[in-house]
Amino acid sequence: xxxxxxxxxxxxxxxxxxxxxxxxxxxxxxxxxxxxxxxxxxxxxxxxxxxxxxxxxxxxxxxxxxxxxxxxxxxxxxxxxxxxxxxxxxxxxxxxxxxxxx
Numbered sequence: 001x002x003x004x005x006x007x008x009x010x011x012x013x014x015x016x017x018x019x020x021x022x023x024x025x026x027x028x029x030x031x032x033x034x035x036x037x038x039x040x041x042x043x044x045x046x047x048x049x050x051x052x053x054x055x056x057x058x059x060x061x062x063x064x065x066x067x068x069x070x071x072x073x074x075x076x077x078x079x080x081x082x083x084x085x086x087x088x089x090x091x092x093x094x095x096x097x098x099x100x101x102x
Contacts, residue, residue, distance in 0.1 A: 012060045013042050019093070020045050023101050030055075047100070 013029045020027035026046040030039045041055035068090050072078040078090040091099070 008060065009042075009058070013058045016056070016058055017043055020100075023097055025100060028053075045100070 010029070017027045017029050020043075028044045028046075030042055030044060042058045043056040044053035045056060046053045068078065068080075071080075072090055072092070076092070076095050079087050080090065081087040
């Protein structure tokens with residue numbers, strides 16, 4: 001991974017951490033983007049009702065995620081599920097804020 005790619009990743013991870021902080025949630029960027037044995041993922045978000053932090057992964061692409069955006073459309077959330085796999089949810093930022101700050 002080039003230095004520019006690492007800097008872009010760090011910048012976007014910090015942007016998301018600051019978004020959670022603006023919502024009043026304690027959030028930290030994981031050093032080395034989760035490449036250590038003791039911490040996985042890119043971001044930890046601490047919620048009052050949980051003993052352990054929620055762990056998040058951040059992905060950014062130059063061309064975005066056109067297929068996901070198309071499928072989401074004007075809906076509040078998108079659920080994708082691979083065959084014989086667990087469902088995954090895609091949420092717009094306002095839907096995520098509403099769920100996390102209740």
